[in-house]
Amino acid sequence: MYNKVDETFIAGLQAIVGKEHVFADPDTLDQYKTDEETDPSKFRTPEAVAAPGSTEEVAAIVKLANEANVPITVRSAGTSLSDGAIAVCGGIILLMGRMNRILEVNTEGLYMVAEAGALVKECQAAAKEHNLVYAGDPSSADTCQIGGNLATNAGGIKAIRYGVTRDQVYGMEVVTPTGEIMNVGACLKKKTTGYALEQLIMGSEGTLGIITKVTLKLQPLAPYRFDVLAMFDSVEKAARLVPAVIKAGLNPTSIEFMDNSFVRSTTTFCEINVPHRDIANFVYVTVETFDENQLDTGLEKLSELCEEAGALEVLEADDRLWTLRRSCQESLRILADVTITDDFVVPVHKVAETIEHVKAMGAHYPFEVMVLGHAGDGNLHVCMCRKNLTEEEWNENVEKFHKEAYPYVYSLGGRLSGEHGIGAKKLHYMEEYTEPSELEYMRIIKRAVDPKNILNPGKIFNV
């Protein structure tokens, strides 16, 4: 259905971005066959890789790809856990990393303009320099790029208070699937001037347009904060703290949950000692305020709640303890070569029962079902490690687990993915569990906007 990348096409790419930014050598191609995917059966080597330096170059490449009928997979930092950056239909990979400038930080208008390849970490730092906050903060903030965050509507650890990435964005410059450049959204607090295309494109995982430049909202940095880590000897007790904190009106910035299997894996991985290591389940709570008095009353209230919930111990969560939370995903590497991370999201008031249910369900599988989560916003990451299972056993049990877990999540009003996206990895589940009329609506839009299915084919759903 697509054409192969040939010499003429490569020459076309070179003419657009310069020879030094087009790669077709086996070593480079091999580097881009996967993202965070660990299962080799999911890898796919692209036919060429191009690194544009400007929006105009991106647009020219998309036009060329439409003419030659070659698919494009856009890649930010390649931190996708859903095979979102794998070129599953072949064709070319478009690397956004060269377009990495922060163009403006406007302290009066409270916004920032950055190219899509800018590191999220650097956007955060640039805001902080001016005593402002860019509130998007996915766990991979140190390595991921802002364009990828928008494309997947990344979540992270501050979403309870500030919302997800789509809430942090005023507008963006986009190259359409047919290679036109447009600006959608605006630096405005409200707008009813036509369709909210910026909201449609965010979260569409690079299938409806390539984000090339973004205008981000900035907020005043709350000067006071406290971070608490409460340890519990059971999942139930830990899980029950979550709704208690939400209802107390503390307006927390984060409520993070880590079960004991993650406590063990991260303390080993980071070589950090903590009390109750072998039995503790962790709940982190962060509260930020603009007023010092509020800090004291908040901290007092929270200590009370932890005690009522039956905490073993309550510590101040310093950088060292937060490192454990941030290292969860990486710590899986010491457990197994092949791992899988789910990204369930359920209504917030169902989060405690979901954690308990999933842990109980996991006991019947030949792998440990590890759970961590942005508990305050209902988003749970459920991880499984292949260890010494055969490929067949692994696939069979993962599939069985999903067949049990996904209907449960949907029965609660939940969805497959809270922040990682569907990518190629969850496509067949997406097609299975999404309401057919809704799926058809999505397909109609995709076909209308990308008639040749050039942009990121094989992701989210089959067109």
Added chain:
Amino acid sequence: MDKYNPVTPELLEELAKAVGTANVKTDPETLDRFKTDEETDPRLMHLPEVVVWVNSTEEVAAVMKLANKYVVPVTPRSAGTSVSDGAIPVLGGIVLNMEKMNKIIEVNEDAMYAVAEAGARTIDIQMAAKAKGMLYAGDPCSAESCLIGGNIATNAGGNKAVRYGTTRNQVYSVEVVTPTGEITTLGSRLKKCSTGYCLEQLIMGSEGTLGIICKATLKLLPLPPYKVDVAAVYDDLDKAVTLVPNLVKAGLEPTSVEFMDNNFLKSSCEYSEIKLPHYDEGVCYLIVSMETFNEEEVDAKMEKLAEICEESGAIDVLEADERVWTVRKNCLESTRSLSKIAQSDDLVVPVDQIANCIKRLTEEAKKYDFTMFCLAHAGDGNLHFQHMKGDMSDEAWEEQQHAFHETAYSYVYSLGGRISGEHGIGAKKVYAMEKYTDPVELAMMKAIKKALDPLDILNPGKVMNVY
């Protein structure tokens, strides 16, 4: 337009079968009632061929299927409070009246949401939430009469958008009938979601062109028990508007910041027979509301606010009591006696450009014969200019309005603004929408509309010209 068929007896019969004879009306009086919304200019009104009342989502779907089968346009209508000709059936056909689908189905305290049919009044939803100690934060100025479905379709703004955002921020999910008559639910009751396209956000604000909203699940928030209202009086616009960014930066989280220019202040004070301090001294008013969850915070915030007002050069700071609010609420009423025909603008600019924009356009308006007053949701950059025709001739009025808007819209776009902050484009601003929107963006909107509504059945002639 000959692409549509006239409403035939055959279609009427099928409509009656779908929704009941009593809910299909073609008598001249009924048709006449639905030829306009808040539009006051008779030349912009248009009669429907039939008005249909629906009682369920299934009936809406059935009507849409019939409309597609007979190729007759459908204009959904909520309370008809549009000031953009959004509810006028500009191409004839069917007006689909949503007012009977007015049930509030559920108010859930534990999970903090409400489910309502599209025809439920916004104020009833606000009251139902309040009765259980919660807040539905959508609050357009027309809340007492408007319906929630219309709020969602136009992404209505209103008084509390500074703190809580606009209607699109208050909605978890919507049950929708697509332009081809399918029923689907978009969105979910989740704090975050990356599971496919965010269609609920696409539908919201599409002014009934991409789907008919039949039911909505709305977010509820804890109701802050304490409230502070302060009016700051300024003799200098520049100083007045610096208040806004300073409030935000101080973390005061105002719920609303409302601006009244001296024209409105004077006319409304006189109309209301309330002499607010300094009202005849050429001043403007900024009314700031803040809400808090604890009493100590009220005092602390009040103090901080007074400090900031003084620093920014307010000549007076008063408690915004009932009198101040009455004057604010009577602003538009007070101009009715000045002119029967008026036109309201709904410009929106970046918050740091408010002063520039008000000054520049107020100056520009002096070149014309109409009078222009300004009210603004200053905290979110949304400026309502009220133009009054007075005794101008139709011709001069039209010509001068056009000339003014050419200048005003270009200027607003040059600031990064847009022509509508909360009222929508409707039929009234299609011309400007087509002229000022990024052509690639407009092309994508049209591609989406055409794909979802191939026969252009749903609310044609609104937002943009598809064909």
